[in-house]
Amino acid sequence: MTIIVHHLNNSRSQRVLWLLEELEIPYEIRHYQRGADKRAPKELYQVHPLGKSPVITDDNRQGKVIAESGAIVEYLVRNYGQGKAVVKDQERLDEDVFFSHFAEGSLMPALVLKLIFGIIPTQAPFLVKPLVKAICGGVEQAFVNPEVNSKIKFVGDELETRGGGKQWLAGGDKDGNPTAADYQMAFPLEAAVAGRVKDLPQSIKNYVEMIHSRPAYKRALEKGGPYDYAK
Structure with a gap:
């Protein structure tokens, strides 16, 4: 089983x-x-x-x-889990819960919108492509990018207070390993580092590098196969 x-x-x-x-x-x-x-x-x-x-x-x-x-x-x-991945400091449980929900409730929808508005012009018929590109670019500039940038700044600032992105979001479990917040935040931040967002704070880059350096992450990558966001 x-x-x-x-x-x-x-x-x-x-x-x-x-x-x-x-x-x-x-x-x-x-x-x-x-x-x-x-x-x-x-x-x-x-x-x-x-x-x-x-x-x-x-x-x-x-x-x-x-x-x-x-x-x-x-x-x-x-x-x-047998006690693993559970926040060691219960004072920081709210942080773990917050970032677990923020990842998919706020950050990822903004990144998906950015991806969609980047794809739409490439799918448009040739004759209307310039118009579609102009419209999508305007929407992205006026609405999507400000949403993405505000959330990325928030995460970057939060990570900066956590050793410049070299500490886990909720302080880690009893053995200093990641907790739920880190597993949830990994994907959107990987996507951001892989090219969806320009001029990322160094703290976010450091955080993603910390994740990618984990032996367990490397094993998962080897078993899971090609993964564009780990490059």
Whole structure:
């Protein structure tokens, strides 16, 4: 019996692999590849109605299926962590909860909007491409970029107070290892460092480098396969 990770390339499921490696939980990977439209394949709908990744199947609990990376992180830490990935200093529990939700509730939607408005002009018919590019560029400049920049500045400032990005967001667990906030924040900040955001604060770059230097992260990367955001 084991945990199965339904792993989509270049997706949030990479952080689930990292967590499993840190917790030293046996798991199996089932690989899925994005189509030409960059979307997840239809096969994932057979696993969960949302048809997205990450999704895990827990064979230890009668094939229980868990979707959404935040829910997966909480589930694995609660049921298999044995005290790992739990904030050592309970005074900082609110920080752990905040950043766990901020990652997908605020930061990632802004980055996705930036990605979408960058893609739309490339998909437009040739004759209207200049017009579409101008409109998307205007929206991005007026609305999207200010949202992205304010959130990136917030994270950069927060990390600066944490050793310039060389400490975990909520102080780490009893052994000094990452907690839920770090697993959740990893993907959007990796995406930002990989090119979605220019002129990033050094504290964010330091934080992502710290994540990438973890032996458990390297093992997860080797098992998960090519991952554009680890370059």
